[in-house]
Every structure is written in C-alpha cells, then in structure tokens.
Amino acid sequence: MREPTPRVQFNGVSKHYPGVTALDGVGFSVAPACIHALVGENGAGKSTLVKILAGAVRADQGVIRLDGNAVEIRSARAASAMGIAVVHQELNLAADLSAGENVFLGRWPRGPLGLISSRKLNQQSRDVFEALGVRISARSQVGELSLAQRQMVEIARALSLKARVLVLDEPSAVLMPQEMQALFAIIRRLATQGVSVIYISHRLDEVFELCKAVTVLRDGRHISTRPTDQTTRDTLIREMVGRPIAEEFPQRQAALGEVVLQAEGLSARGRFHDVSFEVQSGEVFALTGLVGAGRSSVGRALFGALPGIRGGLRVGRTRGPFQSPREAQRAGIAYLPEDRRLQGLLLERPVNENMSLAHLRDISTAGVLRKRIERHRVQQAMREFQIKAAGPEVLAGTLSGGNQQKVMIARWLQKPYRVVILDEPTRGVDVGAKVEIYTIINRMASAGAAVLLITSELPEAIGMADRIAVMANGALAGVLDNRIRAVTQEMILELAIANYVPRAASAVNGTQPR
Amino acid sequence: MTTASRNTLLHWLVFARMPVILLVLVLVSAVLTQGGFLQTDNLVNVLRQVSFEGLIAFGMTMVIVTGGIDLSVGSLVAVTGVAAALAMQAMPNASPTIRIATGFLCAVALGAGTGAASGAMIARFTVPPFIVTLAAMLIARGAAFILCGGKPVYQLPEELMWWGRGFVFESLLGRLLPTPVLVMLCGYVVFLVLFTRTVFGRSVIAVGSNAQAAYLAGIAIRRVTLAVYLLTGALCGLAGALHDAKLMAGDPKVGEMWELNVIAAVVVGGTSLFGGRGTITGTLVGALIIGVLNNSLNLLHVEHFWQKVVLGIVILSASLLDAGLRRLGAR
Numbered sequence: 154m155r156e157p158t159p160r161v162q163f164n165g166v167s168k169h170y171p172g173v174t175a176l177d178g179v180g181f182s183v184a185p186a187c188i189h190a191l192v193g194e195n196g197a198g199k200s201t202l203v204k205i206l207a208g209a210v211r212a213d214q215g216v217i218r219l220d221g222n223a224v225e226i227r228s229a230r231a232a233s234a235m236g237i238a239v240v241h242q243e244l245n246l247a248a249d250l251s252a253g254e255n256v257f258l259g260r261w262p263r264g265p266l267g268l269i270s271s272r273k274l275n276q277q278s279r280d281v282f283e284a285l286g287v288r289i290s291a292r293s294q295v296g297e298l299s300l301a302q303r304q305m306v307e308i309a310r311a312l313s314l315k316a317r318v319l320v321l322d323e324p325s326a327v328l329m330p331q332e333m334q335a336l337f338a339i340i341r342r343l344a345t346q347g348v349s350v351i352y353i354s355h356r357l358d359e360v361f362e363l364c365k366a367v368t369v370l371r372d373g374r375h376i377s378t379r380p381t382d383q384t385t386r387d388t389l390i391r392e393m394v395g396r397p398i399a400e401e402f403p404q405r406q407a408a409l410g411e412v413v414l415q416a417e418g419l420s421a422r423g424r425f426h427d428v429s430f431e432v433q434s435g436e437v438f439a440l441t442g443l444v445g446a447g448r449s450s451v452g453r454a455l456f457g458a459l460p461g462i463r464g465g466l467r468v469g470r471t472r473g474p475f476q477s478p479r480e481a482q483r484a485g486i487a488y489l490p491e492d493r494r495l496q497g498l499l500l501e502r503p504v505n506e507n508m509s510l511a512h513l514r515d516i517s518t519a520g521v522l523r524k525r526i527e528r529h530r531v532q533q534a535m536r537e538f539q540i541k542a543a544g545p546e547v548l549a550g551t552l553s554g555g556n557q558q559k560v561m562i563a564r565w566l567q568k569p570y571r572v573v574i575l576d577e578p579t580r581g582v583d584v585g586a587k588v589e590i591y592t593i594i595n596r597m598a599s600a601g602a603a604v605l606l607i608t609s610e611l612p613e614a615i616g617m618a619d620r621i622a623v624m625a626n627g628a629l630a631g632v633l634d635n636r637i638r639a640v641t642q643e644m645i646l647e648l649a650i651a652n653y654v655p656r657a658a659s660a661v662n663g664t665q666p667r
Numbered sequence: 668m669t670t671a672s673r674n675t676l677l678h679w680l681v682f683a684r685m686p687v688i689l690l691v692l693v694l695v696s697a698v699l700t701q702g703g704f705l706q707t708d709n710l711v712n713v714l715r716q717v718s719f720e721g722l723i724a725f726g727m728t729m730v731i732v733t734g735g736i737d738l739s740v741g742s743l744v745a746v747t748g749v750a751a752a753l754a755m756q757a758m759p760n761a762s763p764t765i766r767i768a769t770g771f772l773c774a775v776a777l778g779a780g781t782g783a784a785s786g787a788m789i790a791r792f793t794v795p796p797f798i799v800t801l802a803a804m805l806i807a808r809g810a811a812f813i814l815c816g817g818k819p820v821y822q823l824p825e826e827l828m829w830w831g832r833g834f835v836f837e838s839l840l841g842r843l844l845p846t847p848v849l850v851m852l853c854g855y856v857v858f859l860v861l862f863t864r865t866v867f868g869r870s871v872i873a874v875g876s877n878a879q880a881a882y883l884a885g886i887a888i889r890r891v892t893l894a895v896y897l898l899t900g901a902l903c904g905l906a907g908a909l910h911d912a913k914l915m916a917g918d919p920k921v922g923e924m925w926e927l928n929v930i931a932a933v934v935v936g937g938t939s940l941f942g943g944r945g946t947i948t949g950t951l952v953g954a955l956i957i958g959v960l961n962n963s964l965n966l967l968h969v970e971h972f973w974q975k976v977v978l979g980i981v982i983l984s985a986s987l988l989d990a991g992l993r994r995l996g997a998r
Contacts, residue, residue, distance in 0.1 A: 456883070458882070458883060477882075477887075478882060478883050478884070478885050479885045479886070479887055481885075482885040488883060490880075490883050495877075495879065495880075496879050496880055496883055497880050497883070498877065498880060499872070499873055499876040499877050499880060499881075499943070500876070500877070501876055501943055501944060502872065502873075502876050502943070506869060506872070506873070509869070510869075510873055510880075510881070510884040510886070511884040511885050513866040513869055513870070513886075514866060517865070517866050520865050520866050520867060521860075521864055521865050521866075522864050522865060522866060522869065524864070564884065
C-alpha cells in the first residue's frame, strides 16, 4: 500500500548557533490529519524545529516539504500564509486587547467605511469560541483572563486561520485535568477535519492518550518516529534520556521540625480570602487547585509581592505580611516565580548575572562585586545542576526551558532559606530535568527548609508533598495528609471543584474585581 | 572562510563597532583638513569641548539603561551654574578656595537634589520619566532665569578660571590636559567602576532588562531608579560649576539642547533606549565621535546650519549600523 503524501516532511534539517548545534540533520514526516507527538528533553531541538516551522528562524541546511512541495518559510507571515499555525509555550497575545480582537489580530473584520466592525468581530469570535466549546466572552480583556483561557484564545486564533498544520508547544503545562480533556477533544476534532497537529509535551501519558505517532529528538538528532501503539512509555523515556530513569519521584525521609511558616486568615482582595496554614521545617507542602483558584497569588502574597494583604503571617520569628520581596527575602523566604521568562530571567543578560541577582550582597564587599567569587560560584552551580550552556557569559534567553529553570533555581540555592516557595518549578521542563529538580527539592527539605510547592500537576503534588492543600475559588478547600503518599487525584479534584465557579463567567457578570 | 573565523570577525566587529567608527572619522577628518585636525591644540580643544556633556552622558547612560530618560540635564547645568555663581558672588571676602569649594558644593547639591526629586516622582508614582524630566527641564530653566534676574552673574574669583580654561600639570605636560577633561576622565573611571563592578551597577542593569524579575529577586528597584537620576543631577551640577569657570560667569542660557547632545552621545555609543544594555566606554566613544565631527565640520568651514544636518545624519547612520551589526551578530 502506498503511503499518502505527508503533510509535513523534514529532510536533513540542521541549525547551528555559535557553540551549539541545535539541530543535526533531522528528518521525519507528519501524515495528514494525524496528531503527531514531538518529545525530547530540553535542548533536544524541539523548540528550534518549531521556530523553523513558524518562520522565526531559518534552517542552515535541509528541506521542508508541505504536502509534497518544498517550501522556504521566510517569515512568520509566510508561515501563516502556508497554513502553519503555532501556539507557543509563551503565549503571544496583546494583553490590552479583547479576546475577540486577539483572535483576529491584524485581520479584524471591516464594516462599511473600512472601519473595524466590533459587531462582526464579536460575532465571529463567538462562533470560533463556540466551535471550540470554550466559555470566554469575546469582549473580555486578555490581560484579565487566566493562562488556560489565554491559551484557548491562541488556539482559537490558529483555528480562525484555517491552519493545515497546528503546532502546540506544551499546551497542557498550564491546564488542569478537566481543562486538558476539553483541549484534547478540540484537538481530536481538528484532526478529523484534516488538520495535522504537532503536539509537543513532556507528559507521556498525554502522548499515548492523544497521539497517533511520536517522534523522539535527542541532542538535536532524530532518534525515532513510530506509531504510538508500537512503542511504550519506558522505550520513549530511554530514547529521550539516552539512559533509564530509576524513579520519577525520588524518595525522601521526612524529618519535620518546628513550624517556620504560619499564615493566619491571609486575604488579598479579589484573589483569595481567609487562608490559614502552617508549614514545618523539613516539610514539602503542596498548594494546588484549578487555574485561577488563587494558588499563585498566595505565593506572591507570602513573598511580599502583592499589595494590600491582610491577616497574620509569621516566618521563623519574623512577623509579616511583608511589604516587598526584599523584606520577605530578609525574613528568610526564597521564591521561584511562576513565569520564568516574564518574572524571573533577564533574558538579554548572561547566565552569571541571572544567577547572582538575588545574592549580590553576598558576592561583594562594600558594594563592590568580587567577580572571582562570582565566577567560582556560577561555574560550580552550572556543574552541579548540569546546566547546558557554553559558559557563564551566554545570554539566558538562548537557553532551553529546562536550563533556564535550573538557572532560576540556582539563583535561590546560593544560601539556605527558612521557607522556599516554588511556583510551578517543573513547568515546561523535561523528564530528566524534572527528576533533577525533584531531587533538589528533597535536598532543600532535608536541609531543614519548609518547601511550599505550588503546582497544577497533581501527580507531582502526590509524588512530592507531605501534605496537599487544595484551593478553590480563592479559599482553602482542604488539606490532605499525604505522608504515606496515599492521596489520589480524585480526592484532590473533589476538593478543587467543590464550589468551582469558572472565572470567565464571573468576569462577564462583573463580579471579578480588578 | 570557516564559520568559526567568520563568527569571530563578526563578533569583533559587533563588539568594537564604535571605536572603529571613531577611528574612521578621525582619519577622514585628518585627511580632509590636511592634518589640521591632528594639531595638538585642536585635539586638546576637541577634548575640552566634549568634557562637559561627556561627563553628564555617563549618568545619562545609567538612566537610559534603566529604561528611563532625563530631559532636564541642560536646564540643570544652567540653574546649578547660576546658583554656584551666586554663592561665590555672595561671599566676596572669603578666601578663593572656600568660595570655589562652596560654589561647587552648591551646584552639585542642587543638581543631586533636583535629580532625586525627579527620580522619586518616577520611582514612587510611576510617572513616565519623559514627562517628569520634561517638567523638571522647564522648571529648572525658569528657575535659572529667576535666580539671577535674567542677567549673567559675574565677579567670580580669579582662581576659578583654572577649572574651566586651565591645564593640569601645566609645568610638566604643557598645555595638554585641560582641567575639565581630567574631571571627565575621573568621572569616566568612577562610573565605569560603578556600572560594571558594583552591586548598584548590576541592579541598574537588572531593573532595565526586567524590572519585575529584579523586584522578585529582592532588588530595591525604587531606590535604584531614584539613584540614577540623583547621580545624573549631581553630574549636571559639576558640569554647571565647571562651565561657570569656563565662562567666568553664571549664565542662565547655557545648556540649551545639551539634553539632546548627551542622549545622542549615549545612543551613538551603543546604549539601547529600551534599557538593559549599554556601556560607559561606549558613551565616552560616542561623545568623542560627536565632538570630532563637530570640530572637523568647523575646521572645514561648513555652515552652521549644515552642521546640524550632518550631525543628524551621523546619529541616524550610527544607530542603523549598530542595529544592523547587532542583528548580524545575533543570527
């Protein structure tokens, strides 16, 4: 039997950056109407391949064929004209425009006189959202939407472009399980309509649940492409990592000490209210809940990065709430923000500056930096965390997601803290690096830190935490004892959706405070 | 050529683009003026002319690296100069050293204070720097005229002249190193160290590249923002007092358009107006480029009006070249 002409065919695609080979002769095909997974560790070359397909970067060598025709994708505009739509991990939306305006960004429907017709715009976006089955008001401002909703806006944009090829770069990283199922339904529907979907994810369960074929990249090389029913999870992991991984969640003997973090009736207007909990030294305490439940806000509030906090807070002997991150840091809190590119990294600055940023005082005398000490520390951290970069002078923005995250963690590991708040520490991080990060978390806890692990990945909460707090609708819905790792995803979800009100709905009703 | 050697060449070009431009400019000037440009007297003159605005440009570099801008520098030179002259005039019987010291102190304090006020407004109330310093520019210029009733202030101590027109180590070096040039070079060293070797300098860069990240890393971003405007104001005060010495008068009209020259020097020197990237050495080179250009146009008897056109074109081409080379380097 003859195979149908592939929708996308990569042939010997290579890309070199100074000092790094991002792609090395990659070749594989994606069939029409196929959901095709692309997996690999960070730095394996997935992002570069996507950038080439999106027209953001040009390959040094190799040919890309679309439906059999060799194409040169010179720009993002050219890519979308060819029917290639990419939903990046870092969403590209104009926060001050409405959801509808974003869906039709630059292609706004015109009315008479050539002016933008907001009536048509809203009607058409409503249609797209309806076709997707999502509840987002076309008029709501994107800046006010949750991450999951913003992602839907991006997918809606791709859909409205009548894409032949839809690339989704880690779409599930920001989603809760039921949101994920909704996304899967949409992807499957698109595939039956003939769209080829290239699905990038670190979650292998999803790959097997959703995708028909899977391609593994490692170190810029193509390792394998197979139908998913002819491979296994273990095979994929072995191919991705190049070595077997013993355990996804490394074990830890919890040795709990005194209470070092105590929140009592903590509230932030419009975000969360009356949140009380205690975390002991040596404990990993997970904070989870649906997107928009207020998890991240609690983290920010503890770290003094959210104004107008009421209630009681104690860290060791210091009383809060803190007025600034600086104050919180002095009290002994370390904080890894949710969005490393927006809130964490100086993308256009070198790795060493990024790593030292929170501890400039410790590497200086009388305000003057001691560069030798800095270099020493940074090189040590780069070795310890196996950060793949040509050197400390490499710009942080050029690193892969996992390596960027390791730089962020290294920033806060330069000295011990009483309380460590980690907001989605493994988002967009590959299997191998994930285990490394889990090991680091365990090490911090064993060293006596109280770890507050904010996560949307339930297996992560269950695998890592001693107790799991579940937030719903800005309140603490309950705390589950997980010392013997006996909590199930169902138990968490039950608490999370107990009194769940979707955010978009409340925003439309005007009850969402600004 | 192999990829590696091409990359090295490219990186070198990107890194050293400004000094290269300066060198080319110097050579062209030398040829066009048939060596007149290279006369020692002329070179010393160029340096002296550059020194006032160059000094301020070091502070401006930091302001621009934080993502801000300071339009008030020219007016600050005027008001601090007038204030210093008034202070010196007001104590005719004190010893010259004390009069001069008081004058400099007044000027620097007034400049730093005004800069700090602008900085506080920008940092605390998040008013755009453009607006705040535009207002400060108007207020300071007006204040300069009000302070002296619109007339230049004379009767300054004779000894002041050395600071503006004199030479350092004249007996040893001859007329080689004008005092204001030495002051500028000191400023260069201080700001170079401050920018590249201190916690403060790192914080300035961090605030400019990603203010939120800097904030979440425990950097006191308000304090840093305030400080860069304060430092720039202090430099304006220093330049104001030095300029008094050059004119032997406090003149409320000095410093007009300086803000644009200073910003031009910073930008030609490769500092990004978007913040987060810039160098003090680049600014020094940028100031020299503009100085050399102005000087050779004068030597060539180019009409004043045409000088402005040429200057505009040079600023534009420097920025375009910079952007082009940077893109090449990034690819």
